[in-house]
Structure formats: structure tokens, C-alpha cells
Amino acid sequence: MNLDLAPDPLLAVPGPSQIPPRVMRAMMRVVDHRSPHFHRLYRDVVEGLQYVFRTSGDVYPITASGTGAVEAMVLNFVKPGDVVLVPVFGSFSRRLVNHLRRVGAEVVEVDYGWSSAPTYEDLKARVESMGLKRIDVFATVYNETNPGLTFRDLPKVARWIKSYGALVLVDNVSALGGDYFEVDSWGIDVAVSSSQKCLAAPPVMSFIAVATKEAYRKAESVNHPSIYFDIRLMRRFAERFETPFTPAVNYLFAIREALGIIREVGLENWIRWHIERGRAIVNALVKAGLEPFVSNDYHRSNTVLSFKYPTAVNPEEFRKTMYRLGVSISDAMDDIKGKAFRIGNMGYLTRRDVLTLVAAIVTVAAMANRVDEVGIGIFEEVLRYWEPPQFSVDEG
Numbered sequence: 001m002n003l004d005l006a007p008d009p010l011l012a013v014p015g016p017s018q019i020p021p022r023v024m025r026a027m028m029r030v031v032d033h034r035s036p037h038f039h040r041l042y043r044d045v046v047e048g049l050q051y052v053f054r055t056s057g058d059v060y061p062i063t064a065s066g067t068g069a070v071e072a073m074v075l076n077f078v079k080p081g082d083v084v085l086v087p088v089f090g091s092f093s094r095r096l097v098n099h100l101r102r103v104g105a106e107v108v109e110v111d112y113g114w115s116s117a118p119t120y121e122d123l124k125a126r127v128e129s130m131g132l133k134r135i136d137v138f139a140t141v142y143n144e145t146n147p148g149l150t151f152r153d154l155p156k157v158a159r160w161i162k163s164y165g166a167l168v169l170v171d172n173v174s175a176l177g178g179d180y181f182e183v184d185s186w187g188i189d190v191a192v193s194s195s196q197k198c199l200a201a202p203p204v205m206s207f208i209a210v211a212t213k214e215a216y217r218k219a220e221s222v223n224h225p226s227i228y229f230d231i232r233l234m235r236r237f238a239e240r241f242e243t244p245f246t247p248a249v250n251y252l253f254a255i256r257e258a259l260g261i262i263r264e265v266g267l268e269n270w271i272r273w274h275i276e277r278g279r280a281i282v283n284a285l286v287k288a289g290l291e292p293f294v295s296n297d298y299h300r301s302n303t304v305l306s307f308k309y310p311t312a313v314n315p316e317e318f319r320k321t322m323y324r325l326g327v328s329i330s331d332a333m334d335d336i337k338g339k340a341f342r343i344g345n346m347g348y349l350t351r352r353d354v355l356t357l358v359a360a361i362v363t364v365a366a367m368a369n370r371v372d373e374v375g376i377g378i379f380e381e382v383l384r385y386w387e388p389p390q391f392s393v394d395e396g
């Protein structure tokens, strides 16, 4: 019987991420969602979200995981028959294409495979060679969580694509707060994100930022069948600092606290912490002989660090042994499943966490390769000793 007496395994997956104790404590509260207490909470959350999205436009919290916000973005801002340009460079851009096709968009994909993100020059050249007469919407993922690529040229592309009069829709679920991202100054019309990644809040809330008049004008002209995700309803209720339907009130308290921490630290510093920590993890693992899955530094994500599995390890066994050492990491997905593992460098990971993460990876890789019999023997002792089930993650 597992009595859950021990701390849970370290979350080094690409979401959910570790949550600061202050944020956990803030969640133990619920108020009437049509009351002045809630109005105050709503205003604070929206202000905090405007700060992290870098927008003076509107931001709406949605009680749903990131997929809900992506769906809301597609439903409200894309019409059947719209020509939608999408760079495809991993699993979540493929999902975005699926969402778009389901609403009847005419999707034009520009494929970048699994190991590089689009660049401005290449995308522009490829689109111009297609001779497209019309692009109604440009929809993209900013940080591709599988395999771990960032679309660094997005600001330049957004500026150029406006010459087609296209709306710019961005999924930034996995890098908001963990890397530079600016809705207003980059010319983004609509962007979405969610709570459980770089903002270090619990999972289940997502956010949609609607920054421009053009976006609202488009939403007025789109008919879709969803009531829950209707942005026009959200907008109407936001005028009185409410959501149309019962939100996860306790999670909003947690999100207010998480956003408050980012404000106290300063967004610039919060992002810098992610960047420097990501660099440290990559440098440490490269020094230990591991190879990043994404070889190009410019494209490599800083919030999702993917590495080829060390030689001689069985991917399943590798992650299982990591878990036994108390660290959760992820396999890659889809076409690259079993070829790379992914580390979430998101939110609240301390130096102690990073040390644990790096030491565990290097240890397990060394054990598989028998590179240092003495060192390996020491770590094998750690894995071999008996732990009472109440404290052990072996049985899950």
C-alpha cells in the first residue's frame, strides 16, 4: 500500500511543472463566481496575464487544458473556406492543422520535418513560390513541444504576413514565461497558453489573448457551434469581471499567486532564469557525452530540451530507472518516439532539482554503458536498497 508519505517525483516533463508551495496553498479557496471577491480575483488574473503575454489587449481565462484554448482560437477566428498557412515542425503544429481542417479551413502546410523550425527567409521563399493569391490566417505554434523547437523568426514572419492582410494566431502553450514572447510588439492578433508549464501553476486552466480590433471583427463574422468556447460571450462577461460559466475558482487563486510571483521576480528575470537554467542543463549533459536532438542552437527550444537517448540504453528502461530515482522525464512522441527524450525546463526548478535531474541522467547513461565501474557501483547501491513502499515510487 502506498501511503504517499514521500515527496512526489521531480517534474522534469514538459508540463505539468513543479509548483511553488505558495501557489499550492493559494488553491485552497473558493468564492462565489458572481461575487465582488471573484471580480477582484478576475481582474488580478487578467492583469497578470496581460503582463506575461505583453499585451494591453484582452486576455480570457478558460477552464480547460491548453487544447481548449487552441480549440477556442480556431473556432472563433477561422471560417470554413479560409486559406490558413501553417508551418509544420512537430506534433503540436500537426494537431493545429487537424483542428483547422475540422472547422473547414483550407490549410496550406509548409513542412519542416522534425528537427528544424521555420526561418523567415525560407518560409517567405516557399510561400512566394506557391503563388498563393490569398492568406486569410497565419496559424502557428511558437514553441514546438515535440521535439523541442522554437520559431525564433516569428516576429519577422508576422510582420511580413500582414502584407496579405492575414490574422496571426499563435499557440504558445509551452513557452509563455519561459522565453521571450510579445503579443503587441510582434503584431500577434490572438495567442493562447496554459497554466501548467512555464507559469508554474497547476494544470487545467488555459488563456486566450485577443489583442486587435481585426481579431474581434473576424470573430463577429464567424459562426461556430460552441457555446463554451464562444469568445463573444467571454467578452461580454469580462466587462463585469466574470466568466460565462463556472470557472475553476480555486485554480484561479493559484494562478493569481503564480502570476504574482512572476511579477515580484520580474518577467525579464523569470525568463532569464529559464534561459540560463536551460543552457546549464544542456551544457552539463553535452559534457557528459549526450547529444541534443536538435543540433541547431538557433532553433533549439529552451523550455523543452530534447536529447537522443544515450547509446546502449533501452528508452523504456531509461525512463523507468529515472523514475525510480525520483525524476519524471518524457519520451518524444509520434515519429520520433523512442528516439529522443524530453526534459521540461519549466517554471520552478531550483538548483537542487537541476542537480538531481542531471546527476540522474548521467548516472543512468553511465550504468547502461558501463563507463566507470567504480562510479556505477556506487549508484547501483542507491537503486538496489530496499525502501518501504510508502516512500517508494517503484510501484507507482
Ligand SMILES: Cc1ncc(COP(=O)(O)O)c(C=O)c1O
Pocket (backbone or CB within 6 Å): 014, 015, 065, 066, 067, 068, 070, 092, 141, 143, 144, 145, 171, 172, 173, 174, 194
Ligand atoms: C504547444 C502545445 N500546444 C498545445 C498543447 C496541449 O495542451 P494540453 O495538454 O494542456 O491540453 C500542448 C501540450 O503540451 C503544447 O505543448
